[in-house]
Amino acid sequence: MHHRHAAAAVLLLASLTACSGGDPDEAKPARSSSAASPSPAAAQDLAPTWTPKLNAAGEGAVAACQTPSSVDCSAAVDRIMAVVNDLEVAVGQTGRPYKETLSQIAKMRAAETEYTVRACKGDPAADDPNSKCHGVVHVTLGATTLTMTLATDDLS
Incomplete structure (x- = not known):
């Protein structure tokens, strides 16, 4: 029945x-x-908030990482990636795709992992122009690229 x-x-x-x-x-x-709509606060564009944070974290990073083995380079990578990690959380809270931003974050994370796995910090061989440790540029310049992709994704 x-x-x-x-x-x-x-x-x-x-x-x-x-x-x-x-x-x-x-x-x-x-x-x-x-x-699934995000709250009005979460729906706000991210670039206005995160661009200054990324710029501050990346300040001097390119110059510091001309010598990948340096403590200054390692500190710059840590600073940038701390902001990137927080940005990734903020992206997730928006409910918006931010496809290019997340792609750039993935590239930066891969470069950070390679820098760590290769034990570049403190290794004089890391400073050799042929060293794979110079891939750290994907983190340092990546911070600037990330500000552009973030602004583009805000418009999407």
């Missing part, structure tokens, strides 16, 4: 959807997008 009532309810729902002229699949995204 209960199966008949459930079947009748499904048929009623289907007929109501058909009568409204809407496709049931079209109705689902509208409901889910309104339920």
